[in-house]
Amino acid sequence: MTVDDLASRFASFRRPFKLMVTGGGTGGHTYPALTAVRHMQTVMQAHGGQVDVLWVGTAEGLESRVAPAEGIPFETVPTGKLRRASNPLKMINAQNVRDMGRVPMGVLEARAIARRFGADVILSTGGYVAVPVGFAARATKTPLVVHEQTVRLGLANRALARFATVVAVSSESTLKLLPDSTAASAVVTGNPVRPAVFTGEAARAVSALGMAGYDPSLPTVYVTGGAQGSEQINGMVRENLPWLLSVANVVHQCGPNWVEKAKQHAESLPPDARSRYWVDGFVGPELPDVLALASVVVSRSGAGTISELTALGKPSVLIPLVPSAGDEQEHNALHLERAGAAVALVKDRANAAELRTALAPILMSEEKRQTMAEAAAALGKPDAATRLVEVLLRVALENLRR
DSSP, rough: OOHHHHHHHHHSSSEEEEEEEOSSSHHHHHHHHHHHHHHHHHHHHTTOEEEEEEEEOOOSSHHHHHHHTTTTEEEOOOOOOOOSSSGGGOOOOOOHHHHTTTTHHHHHHHHHHHHTHHHHHHEOSSSSSHHHHOOOHHHHHHOOEEEEEEESOOHHHHHTTTTTTTEEEHHHHHHSSSSSHTTTTEEEOOOOOOOOGOOOOOOHHHHTTOTTTOOOTTEEEEEEEEEEHHHHHHHHHHHHHHHHHHHHHHEEEEOGGGHHHHHHHHHHEEEEEHTTTEEOOOOTTTTTHHHHHOEEEEEOHHHHHHHHHHHHOOOEOOOSSSGGGGGGGHHHHHHHHHHTSSEEEOGOOOOOHHHHHHHHHHHHHHHHHHHHHHHHHHOTTHHHHHHHHHHHHHHHHHHHHO
């Protein structure tokens, strides 16, 4: 059955679909969950149905701000954070022992919430809060769908995958990394991407950013270090800026802490080059248009970024954040590089000279950009939200038939 068939079937029960969501701490866990919730609501409403949602998270995580701001009921449970180290003995410290002691209390509170809410299915997108809620799903015999955004399962999802009803992964390459017992319940859905990402128009970006000297005959490079920016990436771009502006238009999201430094440097550029350079701390509502305009993207390689780049079919030069949890950003970047969709500047290659070496052949060859774009699009799952909602509906209906 299609997602519409499943939604129509559930809507015929004349009661709301009850979805409990857990996951958060960072945007990489929070926003895929939010996208799935919104898509579930859209699909059910299209068939005359309703969705009751409850998000369970921590008081400190990003989800504690996002869910209430989106009008989604939110409850908190205590949990613990495992601070990892290359030497396992260093993980035995007061902070880890204290935090791990909070997990049993979190499980008890999550179990009480799960019993009271009576979810048809629980969706976990990872993060430390997912552990107590996942164990509560097991205790209450509520179907659990675990969604992984990165190439390798995160620590929380590895713990929950052993008894999850379904493990939804974002990439086919993840399947071969799973134990046989987990692979048997795994499906590839992709990582849900915000719908707004697909609405961009390149012409609107030029107008919105006010790039007076924009040259349509040149490719456009979009540089971003994420919402807070990255001084590592900013420095690599500064060293290459005169050359970059001789071969491309550049849109540079440098982060709010680096705006003045970036703008002062731009003042030293020749006027003709400066007119093709836009720099500011943050790209807001214009982001979909900027992505549509971009010929190549220079960025970190978090799960959300990778999902958007592949869904849109964008060539990229990826500079992983180091360290990141389980080196996930490096794994993501190398995964795209092996597919021919990106160049990964990992470890010693993350410097200005290597950035120029990576960008030059991409910017000089439209054919290479097209080949990389096709490779990126081949990895993309623009319908990931629909695929994940289909899994949630199917799991819930199968559980009701038992």
